[in-house]
Amino acid sequence: MRYESITEAIGNTPLVRIDPAVHGLRHIDLYAKLELLNPFGSVKDRAAWNMARPGLAAAAEHGSQVVELSSGNTAKALAVIAGMHGLPFKSVTNRMRIPEIKDLLLLLGADIEELPGQSECLDPTNTEDPLTLFHRELSEPGSSYLHTDQYFNPRNTEAHATGTGPEIVKDLDGRAPDWFVACVGTAGSSTGVARVLREHDPRVQVVGLVAAKSDFIPGIRTLDEVHEVGLFDPATYDTVESVTSDEAIEGMLTLARRCGILAGPTGGAAYFGTVRHLGSLDAQLTESQQSDPGARRSAVFIVCDRIESYLSYTRRRRPDLFRQPPRRNDPADLTDAEVAAAPAVDTPDAQKWIERDRPLVVDLRSPFAYAALHIEGAINIVDELFDELVRGGLPFSTRQPVLLVCPVGEQSARYAALLTRMGHPDVRSLTGGVIAWRDAGAPLVRD
Numbered sequence: 026m027r028y029e030s031i032t033e034a035i036g037n038t039p040l041v042r043i044d045p046a047v048h049g050l051r052h053i054d055l056y057a058k059l060e061l062l063n064p065f066g067s068v069k070d071r072a073a074w075n076m077a078r079p080g081l082a083a084a085a086e087h088g089s090q091v092v093e094l095s096s097g098n099t100a101k102a103l104a105v106i107a108g109m110h111g112l113p114f115k116s117v118t119n120r121m122r123i124p125e126i127k128d129l130l131l132l133l134g135a136d137i138e139e140l141p142g143q144s145e146c147l148d149p150t151n152t153e154d155p156l157t158l159f160h161r162e163l164s165e166p167g168s169s170y171l172h173t174d175q176y177f178n179p180r181n182t183e184a185h186a187t188g189t190g191p192e193i194v195k196d197l198d199g200r201a202p203d204w205f206v207a208c209v210g211t212a213g214s215s216t217g218v219a220r221v222l223r224e225h226d227p228r229v230q231v232v233g234l235v236a237a238k239s240d241f242i243p244g245i246r247t248l249d250e251v252h253e254v255g256l257f258d259p260a261t262y263d264t265v266e267s268v269t270s271d272e273a274i275e276g277m278l279t280l281a282r283r284c285g286i287l288a289g290p291t292g293g294a295a296y297f298g299t300v301r302h303l304g305s306l307d308a309q310l311t312e313s314q315q316s317d318p319g320a321r322r323s324a325v326f327i328v329c330d331r332i333e334s335y336l337s338y339t340r341r342r343r344p345d346l347f348r349q350p351p352r353r354n355d356p357a358d359l360t361d362a363e364v365a366a367a368p369a370v371d372t373p374d375a376q377k378w379i380e381r382d383r384p385l386v387v388d389l390r391s392p393f394a395y396a397a398l399h400i401e402g403a404i405n406i407v408d409e410l411f412d413e414l415v416r417g418g419l420p421f422s423t424r425q426p427v428l429l430v431c432p433v434g435e436q437s438a439r440y441a442a443l444l445t446r447m448g449h450p451d452v453r454s455l456t457g458g459v460i461a462w463r464d465a466g467a468p469l470v471r472d
């Protein structure tokens with residue numbers, strides 16, 4: 026195999042059968058589409074190359090900067106592609122949460138601009154979100170950037186409709202699988218592949234996977250965020266299901282230890298979600314197959330990227346895998362009932378409480394969001410750091426009342442429940458978070 030350029034090595038990834046002794050499905054052949062074997066390491070190499078390619082010559086002529094709103098794989102692929110064409114690359118994001126990827130981007134020469142945002146996901150309807158404002162500026166005619174615009178660019182989806190999807194059909198001897206399962210980030214890969222598979226066989230069942238509410242699986246949306254993504258169309262999926270980060274890591278371990286597939290957490294999530302979804306369907310097939318014993322079914326899931334970038338992510342959630350003591354005081358261990366019962370206070374009462382008792386106001390958002398606007402007197406302890414502090418025990422005196430603040434009041438409720446369980450007598454969550462505070466017209470200050 027000889028190539029003139031590394032970009033020619035993008036695509037044509039293997040479709041590998043998972044050993045039935047591992048997945049346990051008796052009537053379904055399960056295949057992994059190994060997007061982790063793309064040259065820059067992920068499924069996003071296809072989209073990045075397809076989106077950037079048409080603009081590269083003009084960008085080189087004008088010395089434009091390549092820009093994308095990404096904190097992960099798209100940024101990684103674009104940083105390489107831009108560098109190969111002598112162009113600077115800037116990744117704009119509200120938070121780089123995976124240190125290995127941030128370091129790699131810096132190593133590749135990327136510029137990283139961290140702007141405040143309400144969530145990791147761009148919300149185009151919110152005109153006050155600085156990320157949205159930046160996105161609009163980039164998309165204006167005459168912009169001097171080459172903005173690849175992965176959340177809205179049809180060439181993202183097209184990369185998979187012309188590449189990933191047809192490759193799956195070809196490797197299944199011209200047939201579509203009965204099930205196709207993919208994690209949803211921008212929705213480009215699942216949308217493009219699903220379109221092609223349905224053209225071959227409209228009966229294919231498409232399962233989209235997202236992270237569970239308030240959970241974090243790097244690279245994909247949560248159930249709440251997914252509807253905000255420009256390319257996401259609910260009609261693409263027969264069902265959208267959620268996977269927790271613990272389940273994603275379980276899947277990742279199975280793929281790595283038993284299948285020799287060194288997938289990252291979204292590959293693990295895809296494997297876990299696929300086997301869970303198909304488990305009961307497989308049991309039903311047992312009976313129907315007695316009348317047609319030759320009719321085996323097939324399913325394909327996508328393995329998006331590689332394990333190496335997620336060692337610190339995995340260590341935080343599963344220290345036992347690194348021979349470290351088990352995690353303590355973990356918000357993930359709370360029951361739904363405990364979170365629902367967390368002490369909370371709405372904006373008018375919180376204002377009165379601050380006036381009267383001067384609770385310590387702890388803002389759990391990113392430093393960028395905090396710097397842009399926060400409640401006067403609040404201190405900023407970003408959620409990841411807060412998580413570390415809490416693992417060591419109660420971080421505040423029990424005599425000090427505490428008001429916890431986050432974007433929409435979900436994370437603060439979890440920590441209020443946790444600190445209450447740990448024995449703090451007066452910790453409350455701001456109901457609806459900074460958004461509700463702002464919407465109530467309560468004052469916010471800027472640094």
Ligand SMILES: Cc1ncc(COP(=O)(O)O)c(C=O)c1O
Pocket residue numbers: 068069097098099208209210211212213214215243244245289291292329330
């Ligand atoms: C690690 C990882 N997995 C899965 C996905 C999902 O891909 P898509 O954006 O095509 O929905 C992404 C996309 O950002 C990703 O980075």
